[in-house]
Structures are given as C-alpha cells and as structure tokens.
Amino acid sequence: MTDKQPPTLSADRVMAGIEELKARHGPPPWATTLVRTDRYVVTVICQAPGHRNDWHYHLVDECWSVCEGELSWTLEGKPEPIRVKAGEWILAPANTFHLIEVHGEQPAIRIAISFADEYHRHERADAPPAPPGALQ
Secondary structure: OEOOOOOOOEOOEOOOOHHHHHHHHOOOOEEEEEEEOOOEEEEEEEEOOOOEOEOEEOOOOEEEEEEEOEEEEEEOOOOOOEEEEOOOEEEEOOOOOEEEEEEOOOOEEEEEEEEOOOOOEOOOOOOOOOOOOOEO
C-alpha cells in the first residue's frame, strides 16, 4: 500500500495538503511517505470503511493523528478498542500488539509517525491471540 515515490516534502517542497494527496492517489487504500529522515518517517494513510490492518507490534512507540473519519485501535492489554476521530491522537507503546480498523461510511485518513526502518512485527514469545477477524 505504501508508494515507492520519494517523500512528498523536502527542502525544495516544504508544504502539502490532504486534498492534494487525495487527488494524487485517488480512492483508498493508499499510503504515501510525507517525510523520511534517518531517524523518523511520517506517513499519510488512507483506508476504506471497514478495513482492518494486521495484528502487529513495533520495537518502538508509534503514534498517529486522525485527519478524517473515525478509526479504532485494539491495543494489547486494553479491554476494549479505543475509538479515535478527526483531530485526535493515539499512541501504541513499544512492544504493544495493535490493530487498526476504519469505522463509519467514509474513508479514514491518518498520519503515522514512526521510527525509520521499523516495520510490522508478528512474532513474539508471549504474543497475545489476535482479535477475531484480524489479518495475520
């Protein structure tokens, strides 16, 4: 889902907007790298209603800001999914399995802030069971 293009923002181009990204990428699903440095990556992710991602974790914290729509995060150790809507932020602490799902009738757009070269990890000796319907 992530594009292979260079980051949208750079020293030569210091501003971009959500509407521009939506026009460039079209209907969901899509993801595009907004900024990439040797330390962190900022990614804009657009997903369709009802879409869920895989049950995974990272070795470092990851956080998101919801720009449009409503999503839920199922976080390891939390009894219920946490609903997050446009204008709100959420954090998945390091080593915490999590799953993200889009709610409502419209696509959802979020901005992910993560460490460079970190990826979805699925294996852990004490891994909790995945929620029903989660991609593995």
